[in-house]
Amino acid sequence: MNFISIRIITDDVKRLAGFYETITGLAATWYSDDFAEIATPAGTLAIASTRTMALFKAGAARPADNHSVIVEFRVGDVDAQFRALADVIEVVQAPTTMPWGNRSLLLRDPDGNLVNVFTPVTAEAIRKFDR
CATH class of the missing domain: 3.10.180.10 (2,3-Dihydroxybiphenyl 1,2-Dioxygenase, domain 1)
Structure with missing residues (x-):
């Protein structure tokens, strides 16, 4: 098994991707308005809209609720x-x-x-x- 990425679900992909671009100095790659990735040499940070969760089990992830x-x-x-x-x-x-x-x-x-x-x-x- 190979660790590849972490995905953060958010209501505002553009805002969150902009934050991570600022702190990493790396540009996000946008695959759609609902999905962007910031690739580093060690792994990828994926940022996805809550709309992408419709493809998964309902309620599987809640944005801005990580503790x-x-x-x-x-x-x-x-x-x-x-x-x-x-x-x-x-x-x-x-x-x-x-x-x-x-x-x-x-x-x-x-x-x-x-x-x-x-x-x-x-x-x-x-x-x-x-x-």
Whole structure:
């Protein structure tokens, strides 16, 4: 099995895709007005309209109702990312070094989903991500 992507269901694909374009610096690829993807070297963030859920079981997903998943992006310098984005994002926690060796910036996207932008800073964390 190969992990490929995470899909976020939203009422406003354009707004959410714009947010993720801003924080990643990557352009979304649009497949329809209801579906866009932001591809990174490690995986893809898919963003889909609630209208796409008509193709699945009714009630399977509810937009802006996540309370347990954190979308994570590794960056070269989380502190620089924080300085660049501080005025355009909702910061939950400024960059903080975590016990497992990552320096993490915790944000909320426009739908309220948690987003962790991090840089490994300890030797062990750096080794983990340089596989």
